Amino acid sequence: MAFPATMVILPVGIIFILSGLIINVIQAVLFVFVSPISKYCYRKVNKVLTESLWLELICLVDWWAGVKVELYADSQTFQLLGKENALLICNHRSDIDWLIGWVLAQRTGCLGSTVAVMKKEFKYLPVIGWSMWFAEFLFLERNWAKDEKALKSRFKQLEHKPVPFWVALFVEGTRFTHTKLLAAQEFAISRGMTVPKNVLIPRTKGFVTIVQETRTYIPAIYDCTFTVPKGEPSPTLLRIFKGIPSSVKVQIQRHKVEELPETPEGIAQWCTDAFVAKDALLEKYNTTEIFSELELHETRRPKRSIFVVACWSSFLGFLLVKFFQWSSLLSTWKGIAFTVLFMVIVTVVMEVLIHATQAERSKTNLPANLPVQDPIKQRLLNPDTTKPSLII
Template structure:
């Protein structure tokens, strides 16, 4: 009993220690970064709204070019967290021809969904390729309700779906058609596994594969192909390539998360990128769907090899550097907003009364809560999926389109 009580006390002390650390983290990191991100984001949202109302009706192409710059100014702040605050090392493995073409052509990007920050990894690669402001993704419909980040995605023409194919089919098709006249190279990300990888979801996928006579996955989930097939059928004529991305975490590194990023803790992420010509894909929808499934079988084998060698092959490793652009943007925003806030406080005398102090405290609390929502929204789902009946994938399987929960 004494030993048990001691253990319980130790556990409670640990929990209290973790709680205190989270409070300190919120005060020291999340609040200042949150204030910077949300104030600058609201300014960008305002300009996006103005140009959407005034410019887009006159010239959609001009609006898209302007919005590309505005969106990049916002996304660069998150790239800065990856590159300069946390110092996450993203190592790209691809052939020299693909490396030269990145950012110079439209591309449909499909990837396994390994970590909480796969979307940020994609943004870093897009920034290095010069197309950060024109990166797009298929997202959950609720994502567009997120202040700042979701609003900016809406202005940037991300595709928002409900995960119900009967409702999403027409939405997806019309959204893809709107990209036909996009004036600059874009990347459209589609996570065909439909959710982030967890061990619980892998077990459910393995059970379903075994009962259905499919290859049993070890490192990926079974792709849901209806969204992919629709994307290929509508984009084949104006998108030349599919970027097949495989994300892996080396044994020597912890998996990156949003919490680790805000703590300034570094990680290493390996990214393998293989380019497939859209014209080389099969013609029929069924064959395109099977092509996607075969790609994930090959991806599974590639991840097996990565586990053994802890690399995708040194001959494919490309230097993507760490440009100072995101650092300059964050420093500029910090100086501009600090000056603006200081002048506002001097003008309003907000901190000279209890009412003003209360309003300021509430504003900081709101920012902290919004940043916590962003962190939780980026985390892997922890629920354990139910068993999948033979012949009937969970959540309708292929009957639902895969969407990115982010971002």
């Protein structure tokens, strides 16, 4: 049964923000005083701190909304998950693909050591963005002259991470929408490329740089393909807060980095070909309802996230009760007003976090910079436009 989001956002927000601020302060102290002395110790401790915060969101996914993650992979790949450094390349299908990635990372023991390549605005998000910064996420300005140097510098630092880690990259650079697909199809036709139907055209510069800079210590690429079962709405963070269940299908194919081409052009073409294969996989699912021929593996929901949330709830609840007893905050109008203001701030911050995860909505009217399509080209780009479809 779905619950009003506000009934969940406020209590969850109080726990998440207060626990997150405590963790952020500890991370800052460790970064200033421990990191310069021992990067190894800093990363080991920070992994635990990061997991204790991110597990709160995973608890919502697993135990509140009951999001089901169906994982398809061959047996060898499944056994290696979490036991080796890996670069994950994914199609960006829903608002919470990153959170589904965290769920898979947690299942395999890589949650606190997972990093991702993201746009720089995310590092300014309260609590969660700050934790990503301390976890050594790579934030880009979408200015390649600056981003190339930043990527090369940061990957030199990641070489000596003490535990197996994942680097996640949404190569398309943005979330899939119908409007963006039309633009990608126009571009593909103009360049004589395979016209996509279910993915966008990958932006390969970042991928090429990452592969070149990490070949010596990242042995595998996990080619991940996400999709939502047909007829089901795409999961969002807001739907999770409402407790609305959903499911996601994920296929992971492992490729050895040593088997990739050596030249930048060859690496870029390999990435482009991988997305052509993703598109074919998703198109096959649309027509046959068979998503993957690989083995379906059960990934159990761990109880650790419940334990972490229960510990934080008890600890923060104890502190808040003692604080209200000591301050008599609720015995005066000023104190009541301060408490209400705090709750409003918590709600606003949580709304900001939810809004930051939402992709822009597709619009019926195409943007001004997209060429007007003639009827013949429109049928070429969208041969099934006469049939109703679910845009996610």
